[in-house]
Amino acid sequence: MLPSLAEIKKSLLTSIWFMFLTFPVMVIRVNTIYKTVEWRWWNLFFVGIGSFFLSFLWRYLIKRKETGQKKVQSGSAPRKPLLQSALDKPQIFIPALIVLAVFTIAFPFLFSMYQTNIMVNALIYIVIGLGLNIVVGLAGLLDLGYVAFYAVGAYSYALLNYHFGIGFWTALPIGAGLGFLFGILLGFPVLRLRGDYLAIVTLGFGEIIRLILENWNEFSFGPSGIANIPRPGFFGIDFSLHQSIIFIYFMMIGLVIFTIFVVNRLQDSRIGRAWIALREDEIACQAMGIDKTKTKLTAFALGATWAGMGGVVFAAKTTFINPASFTIWESIIILCIVVLGGMGSIVGVITGALTLILLPEYLRAFSEYRTLLFGVILVGMMVFRPGGIISTVRRTYQFEAPGNKNEKR
Amino acid sequence: MDYFLELLLGGLTRGSIYALIALGYTMVYGIIQLINFAHGEIYMIGAFTALIVAGVLTLLGWNHVAILVIASLVAVIYSSAYGFTVEKLAYKPLRHAPRLSALISAIGMSLFLQNYVLLAQTSDFLPFPSLIPEFKFLIPYAHIIRSSEVVILVTTTAVMILLTLMIKFTRIGKAMRATAQDRDMAMLVGVDVNRVISVTFIVGSATAAIGGVLIASHIGQINFYIGFIAGIKAFVAAVLGGIGSIPGAVLGSLVLGWTESFFTGYVSSDYEDVFAFLFLVFILIFRPSGILGRSETEKV
Amino acid sequence: MKNGKDTHPILEVKNLTKDFGGLRALDSLSLEVYPGEIVALIGPNGAGKTTFFNCITGMYPPTGGDMLITPPGKKLKKLNNLKPNQVTAQGLARTFQNIRLFPNMTVLENVMIGRHCRMSAGIIGAVFRPQATIAEEKQVVTDSYRILEKIGLTNFVNEFAKNLPYGAQRRLEIARALATDPFILLLDEPAAGMNPPETRELDKLIVRLRDQEGVSILLIEHDMKLVMSLSDRIVVMDYGKKIAQGTPREIKNNPAVIKAYLGEETDA
Numbered sequence: 016m017l018p019s020l021a022e023i024k025k026s027l028l029t030s031i032w033f034m035f036l037t038f039p040v041m042v043i044r045v046n047t048i049y050k051t052v053e054w055r056w057w058n059l060f061f062v063g064i065g066s067f068f069l070s071f072l073w074r075y076l077i078k079r080k081e082t083g084q085k086k087v088q089s090g091s092a093p094r095k096p097l098l099q100s101a102l103d104k105p106q107i108f109i110p111a112l113i114v115l116a117v118f119t120i121a122f123p124f125l126f127s128m129y130q131t132n133i134m135v136n137a138l139i140y141i142v143i144g145l146g147l148n149i150v151v152g153l154a155g156l157l158d159l160g161y162v163a164f165y166a167v168g169a170y171s172y173a174l175l176n177y178h179f180g181i182g183f184w185t186a187l188p189i190g191a192g193l194g195f196l197f198g199i200l201l202g203f204p205v206l207r208l209r210g211d212y213l214a215i216v217t218l219g220f221g222e223i224i225r226l227i228l229e230n231w232n233e234f235s236f237g238p239s240g241i242a243n244i245p246r247p248g249f250f251g252i253d254f255s256l257h258q259s260i261i262f263i264y265f266m267m268i269g270l271v272i273f274t275i276f277v278v279n280r281l282q283d284s285r286i287g288r289a290w291i292a293l294r295e296d297e298i299a300c301q302a303m304g305i306d307k308t309k310t311k312l313t314a315f316a317l318g319a320t321w322a323g324m325g326g327v328v329f330a331a332k333t334t335f336i337n338p339a340s341f342t343i344w345e346s347i348i349i350l351c352i353v354v355l356g357g358m359g360s361i362v363g364v365i366t367g368a369l370t371l372i373l374l375p376e377y378l379r380a381f382s383e384y385r386t387l388l389f390g391v392i393l394v395g396m397m398v399f400r401p402g403g404i405i406s407t408v409r410r411t412y413q414f415e416a417p418g419n420k421n422e423k424r
Numbered sequence: 425m426d427y428f429l430e431l432l433l434g435g436l437t438r439g440s441i442y443a444l445i446a447l448g449y450t451m452v453y454g455i456i457q458l459i460n461f462a463h464g465e466i467y468m469i470g471a472f473t474a475l476i477v478a479g480v481l482t483l484l485g486w487n488h489v490a491i492l493v494i495a496s497l498v499a500v501i502y503s504s505a506y507g508f509t510v511e512k513l514a515y516k517p518l519r520h521a522p523r524l525s526a527l528i529s530a531i532g533m534s535l536f537l538q539n540y541v542l543l544a545q546t547s548d549f550l551p552f553p554s555l556i557p558e559f560k561f562l563i564p565y566a567h568i569i570r571s572s573e574v575v576i577l578v579t580t581t582a583v584m585i586l587l588t589l590m591i592k593f594t595r596i597g598k599a600m601r602a603t604a605q606d607r608d609m610a611m612l613v614g615v616d617v618n619r620v621i622s623v624t625f626i627v628g629s630a631t632a633a634i635g636g637v638l639i640a641s642h643i644g645q646i647n648f649y650i651g652f653i654a655g656i657k658a659f660v661a662a663v664l665g666g667i668g669s670i671p672g673a674v675l676g677s678l679v680l681g682w683t684e685s686f687f688t689g690y691v692s693s694d695y696e697d698v699f700a701f702l703f704l705v706f707i708l709i710f711r712p713s714g715i716l717g718r719s720e721t722e723k724v
Numbered sequence: 725m726k727n728g729k730d731t732h733p734i735l736e737v738k739n740l741t742k743d744f745g746g747l748r749a750l751d752s753l754s755l756e757v758y759p760g761e762i763v764a765l766i767g768p769n770g771a772g773k774t775t776f777f778n779c780i781t782g783m784y785p786p787t788g789g790d791m792l793i794t795p796p797g798k799k800l801k802k803l804n805n806l807k808p809n810q811v812t813a814q815g816l817a818r819t820f821q822n823i824r825l826f827p828n829m830t831v832l833e834n835v836m837i838g839r840h841c842r843m844s845a846g847i848i849g850a851v852f853r854p855q856a857t858i859a860e861e862k863q864v865v866t867d868s869y870r871i872l873e874k875i876g877l878t879n880f881v882n883e884f885a886k887n888l889p890y891g892a893q894r895r896l897e898i899a900r901a902l903a904t905d906p907f908i909l910l911l912d913e914p915a916a917g918m919n920p921p922e923t924r925e926l927d928k929l930i931v932r933l934r935d936q937e938g939v940s941i942l943l944i945e946h947d948m949k950l951v952m953s954l955s956d957r958i959v960v961m962d963y964g965k966k967i968a969q970g971t972p973r974e975i976k977n978n979p980a981v982i983k984a985y986l987g988e989e990t991d992a
Contacts, residue, residue, distance in 0.1 A: 036505050039498075040472065040544045045479030047551045052480055058544075077517060157524055204709045210523045211459045215659070216708045219701040226698045277851055284850030284861075285843050292826050292837045299824035302781060304812035304841025304904050313847065347531065354528055387539040393532025397525045398517045409830050411882040414869055 018071060026070040033066035034059055076399055119268060123261045131260050135332060137372040138267040139325050142274050144352040144364040146321025149278065151350065152358035153287060154314035155294025157214040159346050160221025163201065164194045164319035166228065166341040168326020173241040173336055183247035183331050187324060194323020195316045202315030206308055221346055229338040240337025244330050263332055270328070274321060275361055281317065282361070283410060290314055291359070351389055355396055430568045431689040432682070437573045437642070439681025440580035444635030445658035446665075446673040447587065448507075448628025454604040454668035455624045457523065461530035462510055463632060464655020465537035468648065470503040470633025471640040472541055475552055482553045492555040492641070499633045506537075507629030508622055516618075534652075542648040549647045552640040572642040579638060583631055584674060591670065596623055604668065653697065660704040666714030675715055732794055733758050734940055735780075735816075735908055740789035742772075742779055742964075749775045751964040752789070757908060759796060762934055762941040764951045767961035768984055773944045774821055776961070777910050781818050782808040795907050796938075813841045817906035819897040821913050821944075827886035831877060831896055834885050835868040838903025868903060874937075875899040875929065891922045895929070902937065909933065911943040915950050923950055930954055952976070960984065 018026075041062060044053040123131045143165060150158045168190035175181035175189065205216050228235040235241075246259045247266060254262060281287050289310045292300040301307050330336050348371065356367025375385045445467050452460045474495040481491045514533045518526040559571040591597040602610040603620045611617050639654075640646045657680060665676025680703065688696050707714065733756035742750040749772045757763050765773050778784045780791050780803060791803040795815045803811055817838075826834050843864060849857035872878045875895050880888055885896060894914060901909055911930070915923045927950055933939050945951050951958060951972070958975045960968040962984040968975060975981055 032509075036502070036509060037544075039476045039502060040469070040541055043476050043480065044545060045476045045550075046546070047475065047479050047553060048548070050483065052483060080517075155524065157527065204705070208708060208712065211457075211527055212663075212708050212712055214527055215459065215663070216705050218656075219704045219708075223698055223701045223705070226695065226701070230695055230698075280853065281847075281850050284857075285840060285845045286847060286850050288829070288833060288837055289840055291829060291833075292840075295826035295828060296824050298783070298808075299820065299826065300837070301808040302783075302812060302818055302820075302824075303837050303900060304809045305837070306807075306809045317847070347535070350528070350531075383543060384539075386535055387543065390532045390534070390536030390539065394514045394529045394536065395532075397521070397529040397532070398514070401521060401525050409828070409833065409882075409884070411830070412832055412865060412869075414878070414881065 022071070022074070025074075026067050029070040030063050030067035034063045037062050080399055123264050128257055128260050131264050132332075133373065133376050135260070135264050135267050137369055138264075138271050139328055139332070140349065140352060140372050141271050141365050141368040142267075142328075143322050143325040143349055144356070144368045145274050145278050145361065146318045146325070147349050148318075148353050148359065148361070148364045149281065149290070149321075150314050150318035151353050152360070152364070153282065153294065154290040154311065155210075155358075156311060156314060157210055158217045158315070158318070159214045159343070159350065160201070160217035160219065160224075161318070161322060161349055162341045162343070162345040163221045163224040164197055164322035165326040165329070165345065166224055166338075167193050167197050167319075168323035169330040169336045169340075170228065170235060170241075170326075171323070172327040172330045173244050174235075176244060177241060183245065183327070187327050190323040190327035191320045192323070194319040194321070194326070197323070198316035198319025199312055201319075202312045206311055218343060218346070221341075221343060225338050225341050228341070235338070238337060238339070240335060240339075242335045244334045244336065246334065247331050263328070267328065270324070275365075278361060282359075286310070286313060347389075351393060355392060426568055427689070431685045433569045433573060434689075435682035435685030436678070437576050437681070438685055439661075439678035440576050441635050441639050441654070442658045442661045442681055443674045443677035444580060444583065444631045444638070445654060446662040446677050447631045447670065448625075449659050449662040450665075450667055450670060450673040451600075451624050451628045453662070455600065455607075455621055456515070456519065458515060458526050458530065459659065460515075460628075461527070461655075462514070462533035462537055463507075463628065464651035464653075464658070465534050465541075466503050466507050466510070466629045466651070467632040467636045467654060467658075468646070468651030469506050469537065469541065470499040470629075470636030471552075471646045471650065472545065472636075472648075473502045473633075474499040474637040474640060475550060475646060478553050478555065488555045488557065491553070492637075495555075496634065496637045499637050500630045503629040503633030503636070504626040507625040507632075510537075511622060511625045516621075534655075538648055538651065545648065547648060549645045551645045552643075554641065554644065556641050570642075572638075576638045576642060579634060583634060587627070587631070587670065590627075596620070600624060656704075657700045660700045660707075663712075664703060664707050664714055666716035669714070669716045672714055672716035679715075731758050734794050734796065735942070736790075736792045736794075737776075737780065738790045738792070740776070740779060740791065741787045742775055742784060743787045749964050750779065750786075750789075753961070753964065753966050754789075755959050755966060755969070757940055757942050759940060760934065760938075761956045762930065762943070762954050764955040764958045765942060765944045765961060766946070766948075766951060766958060767967075771961040772964040773961055774912055775964075777818060777912055777944065780811070781816060781910065782806050782811040793908075809841065812904050812906075815905070815907040816910060817901035817904045817908075818910040819894075819901050819912055819914060821916070823893050823897055825885040825893055825896060825900070827884065829885060830882050831880045831885055831888065832865070832868055832872065832882065834896055834900050835871055835903045836864055838871075838900040839864045839867060842905055871899050871903050874932075875902070891918055894918065895926075898929070898933075902933070902939070906939060908940045908942060911941060911945075913944055913946065915945060915947045923947060926950070927954055 038059065041058040042055050044055065045051070046053075122134060126134075143161075147158065147161050150156050150161070171190050171193050172181070172183070172186040175186055181189070201217070201220050205213050208216060229238050231237070246254070247263060248254070249262060289300070289305045292303065292305060293307065293310050293314075297307060300310075329340075352367040352371050353364055354367075355363075355371065356365065357363030371389075375382060445463065448463045448466070449460060452458060452463070477495040477498045478491050481494065486494075510533055514529045515526060518529055556572045556575050559574065591600060599610065599615045599620045600623065602613070602615055603617055607617060610620070636646075639650075658677070661677040661680045662673045663676065664679060665672030665674065667673075680700065683703070684696060684699055687699055735757040737753060737755050740750050740753045741748070753772075753776065755763075755765075765776070767773055775784065779786045782803065786804065792800055793803060793814060793816065794800050801814060803814070803816075806814070826837065829837070843860055845857045845860055849860075869878070869881070872881060875898060877892060877895060877899060880892060880896075885893065888896060894917075898909070898911065898914065914930075915926055918926060930941055930943070931954070934941055943954075955972055957969065958972055959966055960975060960978070960981050967980050967984060968978045970978070
């Protein structure tokens with residue numbers, strides 16, 4: 016279908032606009048140190064062509080979004096996404112699960128230590144992502160300072176180990192407990208705040224904690240951080256580096272499964288429904304008898320628990336931590352994972368984590384553009400697919416003849 | 425005593441810059457209830473554009489004051505254009521979406537713009553050519569105040585006056601006030617809400633750009649990251665004074681500027697940034713409406 | 725006093741005042757609702773009716789006055805400093821003027837939310853799922869389905885609330901409020917936007933709720949035909965004050981009421 020003349024004209028104007036807009040930054044490169052000017056006319060050409068074609072795509076997607084919204088308003092039910100319906104059939108689901116399980120177990124033996132390390136990283140992000148998912152995806156509380164709890168977990172292990180020789184396995188539940196506690200502590204002051212204010216205050220908290228860690232040298236050893244943090248052991252067996260990584264890998268798999276299990280149960284419970292009601296409409300949810308304060312605090316606390324655990328594992332895995340690992344940037348990555356994957360969906364968060372963490376590793380050539388792409392993805396997802404890659408599927412219940420038995424699926 | 429005056433004027437200068445940026449935050453929030461995360465980047469782009477123009481013109485040997493004026497003009501034009509474009513791309517499609525979506529989109533835009541400049545230019549700190557002449561009448565007071573600070577104060581005051589006049593007496597200013605109070609009603613009485621919103625973004629971006637140029641001349645160097653920290657602080661200032669209120673933005677900025685100046689001057693400069701965040705957290709918890717703001721009750 | 729018996733009101737509001745800055749939205753308002761009554765609260769727009777609901781349900785703290793309830797079989801309780809969820813737990817449930825459903829939850833789940841304050845499972849129950857929790861969840865599903873049957877929404881049971889037709893959404897709000905096990909239902913313009921057949925169904929539904937569920941009703945409405953048909957008593961508000969109260973016939977002929985509505989269409 017060829018575009019009309021009016022559309023071509025629009026795109027032409029758009030293209031000219033962007034060429035004008037990006038002219039100074041893209042074309043001229045001034046270096047005031049060496050007093051040079053570089054003129055990159057090719058960039059102008061690329062911007063022009065790129066924006067010309069992208070504007071068609073943009074208009075098309077916007078139009079599709081608007082017609083999609085109209086359909087929903089007129090009451091036609093959305094189709095169940097293909098992937099979801101495929102996975103519903105046990106004939107497909109069970110074999111897929113088996114393949115996944117085999118692959119997961121074989122992974123560290125098939126791939127190098129470096130790859131396994133990256134995968135462990137991704138697994139940590141899955142756990143943390145699922146934690147943030149409780150706060151942002153389920154309860155709808157935009158926490159931009161989530162990294163603070165991650166830091167609490169990491170530093171608690173590092174410091175407890177440094178001062179008292181506490182081992183990994185003892186530190187893990189302590190990290191979880193401290194995360195829970197800090198979740199409540201940081202949750203209390205923000206209870207009354209609305210969406211955007213909540214976001215900013217939590218961002219503020221995150222930064223305050225990082226700045227304190229960076230400046231309070233007596234407590235946290237400042238920017239130089241803490242080193243020589245022991246890896247997790249297994250009944251005192253001495254692991255080589257390679258074995259240690261494999262051990263951590265399997266431990267993380269266990270932790271991920273545990274997290275999925277718990278989060279799944281939480282989602283499908285009285286608390287989980289209360290969180291979603293809170294997200295959907297805070298005022299109506301109160302009117303229906305839900306204690307807003309308690310619900311928000313439990314969301315914060317439970318979400319922070321996973322970050323605390325993740326932090327302990329992170330410290331053990333990298334054996335060295337410093338405040339630079341806990342910037343707002345981290346919070347934003349974790350947020351991206353939840354948003355990209357689909358707020359509230361476990362599978363979505365896992366997909367998001369794997370995509371956002373693994374892809375940049377395998378696309379090393381584009382690593383410069385990673386942040387740029389993050390930005391584009393965030394904007395694009397919000398404008399075109401706010402529900403995430405995996406769309407929301409709520410639990411359905413089966414009922415037989417009216418009033419008779421009912422079975423849950 | 426001299427030291428005190430120096431800190432006082434220094435704080436005033438800081439506050440002025442924050443004010444120029446905070447205006448953008450507060451006006452946009454007043455109109456569409458969005459925290460424009462990308463606003464700090466608009467400020468940064470203003471500074472960078474001015475740097476680029478100034479760099480080129482300096483190499484051509486132009487007169488300093490002329491360069492300053494041209495660079496500022498170009499910076500204002502470009503920042504306004506960027507502000508306008510960002511609104512159309514990232515915020516307009518989300519005008520009826522939940523606030524969370526718009527906020528995340530703003531964060532995305534902020535990341536994008538930061539890295540756009542980083543990749544297209546450089547991550548280095550680039551020195552800004554010193555364009556502001558040393559005023560002769562200031563020489564006896566050189567230890568208290570510099571000419572760049574005078575320029576900042578005068579410019580900021582001029583901008584505030586112009587802005588207030590615009591909001592109060594022009595048609596578009598009235599339209600902006602109406603839209604901020606009740607968007608739907610304004611639409612019904614014939615206000616072109618889209619245009620008003622665009623103008624708001626443009627004006628806010630313009631003042632931020634002026635701030636960018638001024639601070640670049642004053643401090644002498646810029647890099648792609650300055651938007652982030654200045655943005656957060658200006659936002660704190662806007663919230664402190666009462667977000668949505670223009671005099672509030674100015675008041676909040678002065679309070680923040682003076683607090684930072686005196687704290688770093690008399691106590692320690694280590695925790696300078698923490699101040700802004702602490703202020704932010706405390707204000708939002710105890711008095712979210714800010715010093716001059718009105719508390720908003722949500723209509724049930 | 726209803727039926728000449730010496731019945732105590734289940735809801736008693738005494739001199740309720742609410743100021744918003746300089747604006748007095750409620751001015752020393754007093755009213756009672758007796759057991760088994762359907763009371764309508766009418767008045768021109770801006771009279772303060774929804775503000776009244778918001779005060780009783782704990783959304784706005786009142787500037788002055790007292791709000792007291794006496795749930796059937798229980799003692800007198802003051803509502804004044806209770807939070808909205810506490811008010812609901814006491815047995816007052818409400819619907820909203822502009823529908824406030826949970827759009828991305830299913831119809832059944834919306835109703836299940838209503839049961840929240842009558843359930844007890846916490847974090848431990850959610851994660852460990854002891855027998856008690858499993859039984860409680862099963863019960864909630866059954867109870868919620870039963871309510872949907874009573875309201876007539878079972879064909880939508882797994883549908884997202886946002887996809888429901890308008891009339892069904894209004895009824896879902898009532899179903900959800902009913903799930904909280906109230907002794908009094910506060911309905912805020914339940915018939916708004918409904919066509920005549922839907923309104924007639926609503927009329928029957930409300931009467932059924934009073935008769936079969938034992939719930940008293942206090943409703944805000946502008947549809948005069950519905951008000952006249954349904955109500956045992958009508959309370960008329962204007963400018964935050966009560967200007968009249970009585971039976972439908974008394975109100976129809978009340979000169980103060982007619983004056984307040986002058987210029988407005990009454991299709992009674």
